Amino acid sequence: MSSELERSWPAYTAVYRALTDGHVFDGESYSGTWLVCVQTEDARAEKVELGFLPPQVPCPAGGQVGNWPAVPNFVGKSGTEAKSTATRIGFPNVSSEPIVREGCDDREHLERTVCGQTPPAGQSMREHYGSTLALRVAYSRGSCTP
Known part of the structure; x- marks a missing residue:
């Protein structure tokens, strides 16, 4: 210039x-x-x-802006599906932890079924944008009972 x-x-x-x-x-x-x-x-x-x-x-x-979207309910979905959606809506990190640790292969956590999540479904993404979504995953694929 x-x-x-x-x-x-x-x-x-x-x-x-x-x-x-x-x-x-x-x-x-x-x-x-x-x-x-x-x-x-x-x-x-x-x-x-x-x-x-x-x-x-x-x-x-x-x-004019309405409300922020809500945190989705990932329970019952695969961890891989939850991670894909979560990163698109503003969770840059997704962690997973199995309900039962003994005998678990750490590489397969996200292939399992989501049994719980933090933050819980329904809360505003305004409060959680840029934070980590923590998933509790099943011991085996499809079952949330240890």
């Missing part, structure tokens, strides 16, 4: 906010996967406001 253009270019202040609850943040405290859904420019104040959402919350029409 030329120095002449730099001098004529307005020095805008950027304001970042999370559209889900409207709180202001520094723009770097959220994952780089968040999307800019709304941009509002105020030339008089030399300010631009950017409204962000995490990737699992679709950009709304007109910038």
Whole structure:
């Protein structure tokens, strides 16, 4: 950019906010996967406001956001299926622990049936986005009884 253009270019202040609850943040405290859904420019104040959402919350029409999605119920599904869904909606890490440890092969945890989970189904993803989903898996495939 030329120095002449730099001098004529307005020095805008950027304001970042999370559209889900409207709180202001520094723009770097959220994952780089968040999307800019709304941009509002105020030339008089030399300010631009950017409204962000995490990737699992679709950009709304007109910038109005409803609620965050709920944590799904993974009980009864395979650990592999749970992990695939969980990473798509905002759990970057999925851990699994068998109900009975004795005689378990650690490599097969995610092939087993999910018997329990933390956080529980139904809680808001707002509270858990970016955290770990912990799965309790069956001792053998398909059975949650030890």
